[in-house]
Amino acid sequence: MWEARGRFWCFLFGMKQCILSNGKKEQGINYPITQAENQKFLLQNWFYNHNINDIPTYYFIAFSDPSTIIEVKGDQQSIADVVAHGEQIPQMIINKDSELPNRFQDYKLGKVILKECGEFDFDILGNFQVTAKDVMPGGNVKNVGGLE
Numbered sequence: 001m002w003e004a005r006g007r008f009w010c011f012l013f014g015m016k017q018c019i020l021s022n023g024k025k026e027q028g029i030n031y032p033i034t035q036a037e038n039q040k041f042l043l044q045n046w047f048y049n050h051n052i053n054d055i056p057t058y059y060f061i062a063f064s065d066p067s068t069i070i071e072v073k074g075d076q077q078s079i080a081d082v083v084a085h086g087e088q089i090p091q092m093i094i095n096k097d098s099e100l101p102n103r104f105q106d107y108k109l110g111k112v113i114l115k116e117c118g119e120f121d122f123d124i125l126g127n128f129q130v131t132a133k134d135v136m137p138g139g140n141v142k143n144v145g146g147l148e
Contacts (some may be wrong), residue, residue, distance in 0.1 A: 025113050032061045033082060058096055062086040 016034065020027045036059035043055055061083045063070060072079045084092060125131065 032080075036061055036082070050116070052109065052112060054102075055109060056100055060084070060092055062089045085146050 016031055018029050018031045020137050040059050045051065047055055047057075059082060062085065063083075064086045066085050066087065068085070070079075070083060070085075098127050125135070
């Protein structure tokens with residue numbers, strides 16, 4: 001998800017591509033719907049591998065900045081079904097949930113997730129041969145993805 005505050009951004013969806021424009025420069029970015037479909041596929045495989053086959057899986061794509069313009073070339077309804085500004089997403093979830101004939105029992109998924117949870121212990125610095133002395137304090141990023 002891209003977010004830019006105080007600037008004009010337009011996301012153009014069409015032909016399985018997404019173009020980010022600030023009025024001066026255009027840049028192609030990964031198509032958010034394909035990214036969401038891939039994540040859905042991975043989640044469904046995880047469910048399958050844990051013998052959970054009755055969970056309906058859907059995705060929504062949210063743009064957090066309400067001033068972002070979402071423009072669609074092509075099938076507007078298919079994009080509008082999954083892409084919206086952030087404040088619209090809760091209602092979209094409620095609407096999708098009300099369409100489902102059988103409600104999935106949340107506790108069942110919770111039990112499986114808790115069973116599979118473990119402490120993630122990964123020495124990121126050691127893995128890349130970086131010492132604590134090599135880490136510099138962060139700064140203020142003013143340029144997002146080369147766009148201004």
